[in-house]
Amino acid sequence: KNEEERAHYxxxxxxxxxxCIFGLIPLPFAGYWLMKEVYAFRQQMGITLMGGIMAWLFIIQAVMIxxxxxxxxxxxxxxxxxxxxxxxxxxxxxxMILLLICCFTMWMTPHTIVMTPAELKVMGGAQHPIVGHFGVMSAKNTAVNLMITTTILCFLLYQKxxxxxxVPxxxxxxxxxxxxxxxxxxxxIxxxxxxxFLPANVRVGLSVPQVTTTLTTLFAGTAINISMxxxxxxxxxxxxxxxSKVGTYAIFLLAISFTWLMGLMGYIRSAVRLFWHVTEVVRDNSVDAYTLTIGEAGKMLSFNTLFVWTQFVVVFWVGSLTGKKVAEKAPDAVPVPAQQQQ
Known part of the structure; x- marks a missing residue:
């Protein structure tokens, strides 16, 4: 409402x-670590997530990131x-925006997706002969590490x-x-x-030097930048x-996307159990043991995001009611004691 409040907010x-930036940078690394543990526990669970009925959810996850x-x-x-x-x-x-667009396109490209027999016949197989090469983890690791490195560079430029x-x-x-x-x-790259040019089981290990390179860039670049x-x-x-308004929209987009992505990954983590209460230990034999469609899951996630942010708005609104201070009006005249009036 006034310049002071605009400056404060x-x-x-x-x-x-x-x-958020410092929370965003390690997010893909945490995702890779989680999937590594999933594949180490049971490969079928990883296949269900990355190439089975939940493959499209991971494409949505890539878009959100x-x-x-x-x-x-x-x-x-x-x-x-x-x-x-x-x-x-x-x-x-x-x-930097152009590089982000190229990396984002590669990052969201699926390797294989669930298709009908007619679609498989038209494409000539489960993997596209050209675009499919960008769906493997070598391309995706490269893309996400370049996106993180670009964000780090943008952060350093903003700093200085x-x-x-x-300094000399x-x-x-x-x-x-x-x-x-x-x-x-x-x-x-x-x-x-x-x-x-490496087998799949060896190729996975290349993510470690790529992540190390990105983190080295973060710490070394920031240290030199601050020293200057x-x-x-x-x-x-x-x-x-x-x-600007675009910057304001960006901060809201970041907050909403974070909330929606948290709900999405929570649903994926829970839904990968399929018809098990505890995977391969306690089976869920109830009539409700089914996996939501992508549309149903999206509606539920959007509702949860809206509900969470509605709660935030209500909490801050209630807090603003008690936090408003009414300026005290100074008296028009100083009262004179009765002894001085005589």
């Missing part, structure tokens, strides 16, 4: 955004507009947007950061391509409260 979104990365980068790009001196790095934003680096080794530091990111991209801020000069204060 803009700053709140800024803090929440960086918390892509939305998270797009929302995070969109917020950072639009947030640069309120930072003086950010014009130096705005020219790189379009290339309003700072004029004055500024040029060397920038060269080191550039070399780290270029080397990381080359290594991630090389390992992804190399994985196509010593005795730096500021181009000006951040203009809080001037966030």
């Amino acid at each position: 803009d700053w709140v979104c800024y803090v929440a955004m960086f918390i 892509g939305l998270l990365f797009f929302a995070a980068n969109s917020y950072l790009h639009n947030g640069m507009a309120r930072v003086k001196g950010s014009h130096r790095y705005m020219k790189y934003c379009k290339y 947007a309003n700072k004029k680096i004055t 080794w500024a040029t060397v530091g920038n060269c080191w950061i550039s070399a780290i990111f270029v080397g990381a991209a080359v290594n991630i 090389f390992l992804g391509v190399y994985g196509y 801020f010593k005795d730096s000069e500021s181009y000006g204060d951040i203009q809080w409260g001037t966030q």
Whole structure:
């Protein structure tokens, strides 16, 4: 309603955004770890998830994760507009968005999906002769690690947007950061391509050096970037409260996508048991032992997301009722004691 409140909530979104980014970066790694444990326990469960009746749910999951990365980068790009001196790095934003689009397309490409016999006949098999090559884990690991690396680069540029680096080794530091990111991209792509020439059981192990490369880029790049801020000069204060509408939409998209994705993965984790209470131990023989269709699952997840955010709105609204302070009106005149009036 006023500039002070807009500036305050803009700053709140800024803090929440960086918390989300640090929570987003390890999210794919945690997913790979979970699937590794699932395959180690029972391969059939992994096949059911990745190539069976739940394959389309994992495609939806890939789309949601892509939305998270797009929302995070969109917020950072639009947030640069309120930072003086950010014009130096705005020219790189379009290339980062292009790279995200390419990686996102590869990330959401399925390997095999459930199809009718007629569809199988038209395509010539369960795997597309061209697009199917982008559905294997070598391509997907490469895509998601490049998306994370791009987000890290965007974060570092946002960090130094309003700072004029004055340390003597500024040029060397920038060269080191550039070399780290270029080397990381080359290594991630090389390992992804190399994985196509290895058996599937060996190819899985390549995700470890790719993840190590990404994490090294995160920690080394951030450490060098922060070290360069010593005795730096500021181009000006951040203009809080001037966030664009696109940046505001991005922060809401990030929050909604996170909530929806949490519900989706919770449903997948539960539904992979199929008709078992405890997998292969206690069977569910009730009439309700069935798996929801994709449409039914989507409706339930959307309802749960709406219900959660409605609760948040109600809680904050109730809190605002007790938090409002009424300004006390100063008396028009100071009362004079009776002794002084005589």
